[in-house]
Amino acid sequence: SHSLMIKDQRYHSMKKEMVEIQQTAVQNQTAVMIEIGTNLLNQTAEQTRKLTDVEAQVLNQTTRLELQLLEHSLSTNKLERQISDQTNEITKLQEKNSFLEKRVLEMEDKHMLQLKSIKDEKDQLQVLVTRQNSIIEELEKQLVTATVNNSVLQKQQHDLMETVHSLLTMISTPNSKNNFIAKEEQISFKDCAEAFKSGLTTSGIYTLTVSNTAYCMLKYFITPRSEYLTGRKKAQLTNQKRYVLKIQLKDWEGNEAYSLYDHFSLASEEQKYRIYLKGLTGTAGKISSISQPGNDFSTKDADNDKCICKCSQMLTGGWWFDACGPSNLNGMYYPLRQNNNKFNGIKWYYWKGSGYSLKATTMMIRPADF
Secondary structure, eight states, X not given: OHXXXXXXXXXXXXXXXXXXXXXXXXXXXHHHHHHHHHHHHHHHHHHHHHHHHHHHHHHHHHHHHHXXXXXXXXXXXXXXXXXXXXXXXXXXXXXXXXXXHHHHHHHXXXXXXXXXXXXXXXXXXXXXXXXXXXXXXXXXXXXXHHHHHHHHHHHHHHHHHHHHHHHHHHHHOTTHHHHHXXXXXXXXXXXXXXXXXXXXXXXXXXXXXXXXXXXXXTTTOOOOOGXXXXXXXXXXXXXXXXXXXXXXXXXXXSOEEEEEEEEEEEOOTTTTTOEEEEEEEESSOSSXXXXXXXXXXXXXXXXXXXXXXXXXXXXXXXXXXXXXXXXXXXXXXXXXXXXXXXXXXXXXXXXXXXXXXXXXXXXXXXXXXX
């Protein structure tokens, strides 16, 4: 029984040790588990923190991307509006271009019609000029015959006028005897001014040294009338000394104007009677209607103008043409209400324009020192 008790005590002692060992093992295992769990928790917390940092970075990056996307969207909308506006402008320009192209085509068609009309008119004018040339030649023949008859009448008129002037001078002036003697001693004069200085005061036909007869307006201006002087005689007369030229003009409304040149002369026949003018004043335009520098004199059988056409034939009459304008005082005479839109009338451009045909004109000269 004592032996059993010892065994029983050993058993309980061993059992207690076993329990203690088990408890120690459990405690150790629990401690290990706790340590493992703590490590896991710490790792989990670290991972969580890292994930939180990554999530924050992702969120920040996402926010930046969203902002950039928004900015790109706004830029895209702006570009779309600009493209839309430009498209509208291009459309308008295309429409305007189409309209202009249509207008150009219409104008080209109209221009072609006008050119055709002008060509037809030119052909008609050419035919008319050809017919007029034939008529003019016939009229010239008639004029030669009339001129022969007229010369006889002029001679008679000249002799009669000389007699009348002599009688008038003797009656109207106190020193009539001396005037009469001067008239008898000097039948011809150098120019009209010399006739005036001799004591003659009545306008009329007088004999000049360079011509058989000339018309002198002794009351107003000392003036040889052009139809009494040939071109050569005119050139000789204007080169004796310095002369002044006055061109007096009248329109159909009762207005008058003049152009005064303080230096006038004509070149010789060899130089085609070129006209030289300087020092323009007057009321018939600030610009000379006789083109400067001076031009050669043209007639229908002596074309000296600067046009490929023949101005004297187109505009009628001899004149110092440049290129058929801007003056012609020897043009066709058109009566009232027929004197407008006449390219070949009596014109003085810088007073009445190119289409107005004047009622009357006078060209007068006198010595510059008179």
